[in-house]
Each structure stands twice: as structure tokens, then as C-alpha cells.
Amino acid sequence: MFACIHVPDSRAAAAAHAALLDIASAFSPRVEDTAVGTAVLDIAGLDRLFGSTAELGQRLQEYASALGTTIHVGIASNPDAAVCTARGYPGITILERKTEAARLKDLDVALLPLDPETHATLSRWGIRTFGALAKLPAKELSVRLGQQGVHLNRLARGNASRPLRPRKDSQHFEEVMELDDAIETLEPLTFILNRLCDILFLRLRSRGLAALELHLKLKRERPHEPFIVPLRLPVPARNPRVITRLFMLSLEARPPGAAVCEVRLEAIPSKPRVIQNGLFVPLAPEPEQLELTLARIAGIVGKNNVGSPELANVHARDRFEVQHFGTNFGSIERRPHGALRMFRPPLEATVRMIENVPSWVGFSGMHGDIAAASGPWQSSGEWWKDRQWTREEWDVAVGNVLLRIYRDSRTKRWYAEGIYD
Amino acid sequence: MRAALLRAQLETALGERASSPFTDVDKRVWECVPSGIPTLDAAIGGLPRGAIVEIFGAPSSGRTSLALTILSTLIQQGEVCALVDGTDAFDPESGAAAGIDMRRLLWVRCRNLDQVLRSADLLLQGGGFGAVALDLSDLPQQAVRGVPLAVWFRFQRVLENTPTVLLLIGRESAAKSAASVVLRANLREAAWNGMSAVSHALLLTQTHLDVEVLRIRHSRCRFPKVHHDVRLHSCS
Numbered sequence: 009m010f011a012c013i014h015v016p017d018s019r020a021a022a023a024a025h026a027a028l029l030d031i032a033s034a035f036s037p038r039v040e041d042t043a044v045g046t047a048v049l050d051i052a053g054l055d056r057l058f059g060s061t062a063e064l065g066q067r068l069q070e071y072a073s074a075l076g077t078t079i080h081v082g083i084a085s086n087p088d089a090a091v092c093t094a095r096g097y098p099g100i101t102i103l104e105r106k107t108e109a110a111r112l113k114d115l116d117v118a119l120l121p122l123d124p125e126t127h128a129t130l131s132r133w134g135i136r137t138f139g140a141l142a143k144l145p146a147k148e149l150s151v152r153l154g155q156q157g158v159h160l161n162r163l164a165r166g167n168a169s170r171p172l173r174p175r176k177d178s179q180h181f182e183e184v185m186e187l188d189d190a191i192e193t194l195e196p197l198t199f200i201l202n203r204l205c206d207i208l209f210l211r212l213r214s215r216g217l218a219a220l221e222l223h224l225k226l227k228r229e230r231p232h233e234p235f236i237v238p239l240r241l242p243v244p245a246r247n248p249r250v251i252t253r254l255f256m257l258s259l260e261a262r263p264p265g266a267a268v269c270e271v272r273l274e275a276i277p278s279k280p281r282v283i284q285n286g287l288f289v290p291l292a293p294e295p296e297q298l299e300l301t302l303a304r305i306a307g308i309v310g311k312n313n314v315g316s317p318e319l320a321n322v323h324a325r326d327r328f329e330v331q332h333f334g335t336n337f338g339s340i341e342r343r344p345h346g347a348l349r350m351f352r353p354p355l356e357a358t359v360r361m362i363e364n365v366p367s368w369v370g371f372s373g374m375h376g377d378i379a380a381a382s383g384p385w386q387s388s389g390e391w392w393k394d395r396q397w398t399r400e401e402w403d404v405a406v407g408n409v410l411l412r413i414y415r416d417s418r419t420k421r422w423y424a425e426g427i428y429d
Numbered sequence: 430m431r432a433a434l435l436r437a438q439l440e441t442a443l444g445e446r447a448s449s450p451f452t453d454v455d456k457r458v459w460e461c462v463p464s465g466i467p468t469l470d471a472a473i474g475g476l477p478r479g480a481i482v483e484i485f486g487a488p489s490s491g492r493t494s495l496a497l498t499i500l501s502t503l504i505q506q507g508e509v510c511a512l513v514d515g516t517d518a519f520d521p522e523s524g525a526a527a528g529i530d531m532r533r534l535l536w537v538r539c540r541n542l543d544q545v546l547r548s549a550d551l552l553l554q555g556g557g558f559g560a561v562a563l564d565l566s567d568l569p570q571q572a573v574r575g576v577p578l579a580v581w582f583r584f585q586r587v588l589e590n591t592p593t594v595l596l597l598i599g600r601e602s603a604a605k606s607a608a609s610v611v612l613r614a615n616l617r618e619a620a621w622n623g624m625s626a627v628s629h630a631l632l633l634t635q636t637h638l639d640v641e642v643l644r645i646r647h648s649r650c651r652f653p654k655v656h657h658d659v660r661l662h663s664c665s
Contacts, residue, residue, distance in 0.1 A: 291557055291592065292508075292509045292557055293509060293555060293556065293557030293558060294556075294557055297555050297556070297557070298555060298557065300555070301551050301552060301554075301555035302535075304551050305537055305548045305551055305552070308544050308547050308548055308551075309537055309538060309539050309540070309544050309548060313517075313537065313538035313539070314535070314536070314537045314538070314548075315535070315536065316531050316532055316533075316534060316535065316536065317519075317521035317524070317531050317534070317536050318521075318531060319521055319522060319525055319531070325522075326520070326522075328521045330536065330538070333535045334532070346491070346494045346523070346527075346635075346636060346659040346660060346661040347493040347494045347496075347497045347520065347523040347524070347527065348520040348522070348523045349488075349493055349518040349519075349520065349566070349567070350517075350518050350519070350520045351518070352517050352518065365628040366628075380619070380621050380631065381628045381631065382621060382623075382628060382631040382632050382633045383628055383631075384628075402628075403632075403633040403661075405619055405621075405633075408487065408489060408490075408616050409487075409488050409489040410489045410616075410619055410633065410636065426518075426520060427488050427489055428489055428633070428636065428661060429488060429489055429490065429491060429492060429493035429494060429566070
């Protein structure tokens, strides 16, 4: 048996064709790309997975409803009869064996793959339905229309026999929407992205895949080169809402700068993440939700101000990089230790010395006598670079406040670097 | 009137030994996590999850060290924590020295109070963090005082029934009655190792802190004041 899924709306069919094929692939490994908006799948042996033919038809229609357009499902003993049924009848139609001719007889011959000349000939003969064409003798049709006439006669009877031509499996996941009127604001783009993400992730889900990387390409009116927004995720994602929101946050931070006339969304597929949470393992933020939270915070404080600090492998103070906060965790040994609060950038200070030991310090509205001082601790580095540094550090106590100050040996200036807290 | 007077007299008499002796302890069963400071854990029985814990004190009082110790302890247990840094004052070297695995610490470097509160809101809503620390220490105190109490109560509501501890670090108490635990840090003494006559023979090795328990809702306070020593530099 064969099932055909057909999108009657020709405009929606072009947009949903790739998704339609993927939906069919979710049910059967043998899928034929028959025409734009039409896919045929071999359903032989699927009853053990999906139940009866009627149940399978129902499941197909339910699954395809995510496309947001009307779907017809036709089920018959051969591919061509299934296609004619899906194109001719709304909803789910099942043709039992030997009943094809009787069920198809009322359909319009325009549903058959006719060239204009043959269509005109049939009209001239007064042949307008499948039933009328099926009644014509095959030999006479062969004389007048050649082999095509015989083939059309079999199609009309519903007993054409041909093997299914399964398509080669494609791993290219891309959805495109061309816009009649270019859009200038981001708000309408949300709806378009939602739609494209829904279809793209439906396709991915139907193959048991997730997206690890996505590229949003916006075709602009001027300049013409596309505006590309890449999105690389720490873990494979399957939630279209999160992806839409991440793209919108990215676009809010860096808008396309011109009216958009085409939206193209491409996904690099990956196997979905499978995790088994331990009963006694502390919960960590859910990766997809975490990405969204990080993107939102980046919108508030800036992209470079949110993440995990990673210390640079140098002796210089306050050298670190803020890395993307991921979920690749580890553990290190525990060492209770005091903290230094940094003045970033360091505050220029005035220091008075008595016998080469700081005795008074003042900076940024704070000043006082130094009760105790530890130093100088001299350090230098990166003399081979432009940003070479050389300094002498002191730990000093001003009243109850413990400070770290240093003197830049090159400029001879004093700075307050931080407070021990 | 007489009962109120008696109560005031008793509170004054017990003030040194027990904090808030007449405050009703919340009947809820709190799940607590160790702070990593044994004396503090012995006093208050750990930090309650799903609640606001406030640590405040003057500069160099040790409030940041205490907060980093708590974050380090939670991270050592496999949790993920976040630090919303009000004035970009966090020193990653101090954090690493305190034993924080930086891959498990989300650092949000803010520039003003508005960024702090908005980031904190998003983190608490997102969930999944063992602790979210808000460092309000160097922000203008006028602005911190101006935060409506409703903001802290809203955070408290968001936290309820979650495993997250919201840690507030500041110069003075901000969350007031929205906080379940309020601790005040004081620097008792700084320990300088070596001969005091020669500065380069001195080493600032330790600070000795006093931590005062001002409010506690999740259990009875056993000791109103605890001591804690923090290592700064070592000779080795």
C-alpha cells in the first residue's frame, strides 16, 4: 500500500515541500518526491508500528498539521492511485483494492498529468471524468493517443503499476520565505522567524535530529549582500521558541540596518542530547534556557561582560578573559582564601614615604596614615611586548581598611589596586 | 504594656547570648546548605535554600571573602553559581584562590544598580543556580537604599520553592525583612607576619573576622557571634 500527502494550496505547497518530505520520512524510509506539494510513501508493513491504515492516515494528518496548512491524505494500492485520491478528495481517503475505479470515477481528468494538447483532445471527445476515460477501450486509445493514452486509461481505472522512485536522503535543512513587501522593523520578523523555526524543527524532529548551529540570512534591499546572523549553541537544541528568541535578541543588539526582503534559515543538524539526570546530582541550569538568559543579560550589560572568568597564564595582575558560560564543568580542590576587591581601572593615588616605606596614602576621596605596610613586592613581565609592566606592590593598612597599592616603576606613579575584603 | 516592657528587658538581657529570642521561627522545613565556614554553620545550621541571605559590612570587613567561601562551597558540591557584580570589582584570582571552579561561576559585570537588578531577575527566573550572589558593595548607597522593599520581596517570592540561595553583599542591609538570614561582618584584626620594623619582611597573612548574626528565620541561632579566619598570603 502507498500513501500520498498532498498540499492543495499551491503557494503553501512550495514553502512546505521540504518539510512535507521530511514528515513522510518520519513514517517510512521509502519516500518519493512526486511533485511540489506532493509526496508518496510506501506504507507496507507499517501497521505494526502505527496500527490500521485509517489510523496511519490519521497520524499522518495530525503530524502534518504542524505545517499550518490543509493536508490531504490518499491511501491506495499503487502510488498513482494514491496521488489521484489525495489530489481529488479532501481529508483522509482510503481506496481498498479492486475498488479504485469505482471510487475515482467522479474525479476531473484535469487531475491527471496531461499535456495541453491531450487535454484539449479529451475535452473535444467530451471526456471530463476519470470514469468516462476508464470506459474507453485501451486498444482504440493506443491508436489515437499512443502509449500515453493507455497509461492515462490505467490511471483513470486506478490500476496503473509502477515502482516507487524513492528520493535520496538529503541532510540539507533550510527554509526560505520571500516577502512581497520588505519589512523594516524587527517585530514582523518575529512572526516570520517563528514560522520558519517551527517548520525547520519539525523537519529535524521527524528525522530524530536537533540543531547545533543555525545561520539566519536576511536579504536586504540595500545593500544587497545578505546580513548573516550565526547562532552556535552549546548543546543541540530542539525548541524552536528558544531559537527564535535568541535570534531576535541578537538582531536587537545588531539590527540588519535596512529593509529585509527575504529570510533564509539554515540549520546544521546534530544528534539530540540525551542525558540521564542523577537522583543526587545537583541540578544545573537547563542549557537552552541558560542560553536565553545569557543572551538577555548580554543585552543589558554587554556581550563581553557576561560569562566565566578564565585567568591568563601570566604573572601580571588582573589579566583574565571572559569566556562563554557553558555546561562543561569540572572540580578543583578547596582552599579557603581571602578576597581582593578590584578597582577596575586602578585608581591613581598619592603616597608619602618615610624611609622608603609608605606612610600616608590618598586616592579618590579616601586618605589616611598607613598603620602597617608589607612590601615592596616587585614584579615585571611582558618586556617583549608593547604592554610591558614593572611595578612594586604593597599591602597597607589604613585604619581598618586593608589595601593593595602599587607603584608603576616606569611612570613612577602610585595606584590603588583594590581592597582586601 | 507591662508585657512589652518585660519583653524589652529580657531582650536586652539576652542580647549578648541570643539574637531575636522572641521571634517566631518559621514552621517551614528548610533545606540548608553548608556555608563552608564551620563556626557559622554551627551557629545557624547552614544557609537556607530558597531564601535571601544578606552579608554586609564596611570595606575590608571580610564580607566578600565570606561570600566567595560560600560560593566555593556550593560549587565544590557540584552546583552552578552566579555572581552579579555591581561595579566590576570581582578579582578572578581571589576567586580561584578560594577554590572556585570558574567554569561553574557565571560572572555578570555590571556598571549600575539597574543592570544588577535586571540581571538578577533574569537569573532567578531562569533557575538552576545553587546560589546567585549580588554584590552591591561599591554601588552608591543612596541608590541601594532607594530600591523599594517590594523588589526584594518579589525576589523572595521567585526564590520560594527553588533550591537557589540569593546572597546579597553590601555595605549595609538592603533587603531588610525580606532576608531570612542577615549577617554583619567586622574585621577584628589583620595579622602581619614578620618583623614590623622592616616593611619587606612583613607579610599580610590573615584577617580575623567577626560575623554577627542579626536575623535568622529558619532555625534558632545558637551563637550570635562567630569568628572566622581568612588566609590572604602564604610564605610558601
